[in-house]
Amino acid sequence: MPSATVRQLYKHKKETKMKKAKMYAVLMLSLGTMAAFGNAFGQGDTPDPGDTKAGYGSAVASPQPADAKKEAAAPDLAKGTVGVKLTEFRIEMPSSISAGATTFKITNAGTETHGFEIEGNGIEKEIKPKLKKGRSGSLRVDLKPGTYKVYCPVDGHKTMGMSLKLTVK
Numbered sequence: 632m633p634s635a636t637v638r639q640l641y642k643h644k645k646e647t648k649m650k651k652a653k654m655y656a657v658l659m660l661s662l663g664t665m666a667a668f669g670n671a672f673g674q675g676d677t678p679d680p681g682d683t684k685a686g687y688g689s690a691v692a693s694p695q696p697a698d699a700k701k702e703a704a705a706p707d708l709a710k711g712t713v714g715v716k717l718t719e720f721r722i723e724m725p726s727s728i729s730a731g732a733t734t735f736k737i738t739n740a741g742t743e744t745h746g747f748e749i750e751g752n753g754i755e756k757e758i759k760p761k762l763k764k765g766r767s768g769s770l771r772v773d774l775k776p777g778t779y780k781v782y783c784p785v786d787g788h789k790t791m792g793m794s795l796k797l798t799v800k
Contacts, residue, residue: 712736717745717762720791722781727798730776738767744785749797751779761785774799 712734716723718741737747739762748757749772758770761784776799783793 714738715747716740717747717783717793719743720783720788720793722747722783722793722795724781724795724797726795727800728774730774730799732771732773735770735772736767737762737770739764745788745793746784747781748784749779749781751797752777754779757784776800 711729711732713724713728713736715735715737717737717739724735735747735749735758737758739745742764744761744763746758746761747768747770748755749770750756752775754772754774756770756772758768762768779797779799781795781797782789785793
C-alpha cells in the first residue's frame with residue numbers, strides 16, 4: 632500500500648508541474664499577443680520611425696522620457712519654438728507669443744496621460760497620440776495674430792484647470 636501512495640504523490644506532483652508550465656506558456660502567449668495587437672493598432676509606446684516627419688499641423692511623439700525637472704521654456708522667438716509642460720492639472724507655457732510658424736515642444740511631467748490642443752482663428756490642432764507619463768512630443772502650427780484656446784483634451788482635464796488663453800501678436 633505505501634508504494635501506491637508514493638506513486639500517487641509522484642503523479643500528483645508531476646501533474647502540478649505540468650499545469651504550472653501550461654499556465655506559464657499561456658501567460659507568455661497572451662502577453663505576446665497583446666503586445667503585437669497593441670502595436671498593430673497604434674497603442675504601443677514606440678512610434679514608427681517612418682512617421683517622424685513633421686509638417687505644419689503635424690505632431691511627433693518622442694519615445695524618450697521627459698526630464699520632469701525642466702520648466703516650461705520661454706518662447707525661442709528666433710526659432711519659433713515654445714516649451715510646454717503638462718502636469719496635474721496645469722499647462723505651463725507663455726501666455727503670449729509671436730505669430731508665425733511655431734513648434735510647441737510638449738512634455739508630460741505629470742503622472743497621468745495628457746494631451747495638448749490649440750484652437751482659434753480657424754485652427755484646431757492636437758498632438759497625437761496623447762502623451763503618457765514621462766513622454767514628450769511636438770506640434771507644429773502656423774499661428775496668425777489673435778487669441779487661441781490651449782487645453783488638455785483628455786476627458787475632464789480642461790474643466791479641472793488644464794486650459795489657458797494664448798495671445799499671438
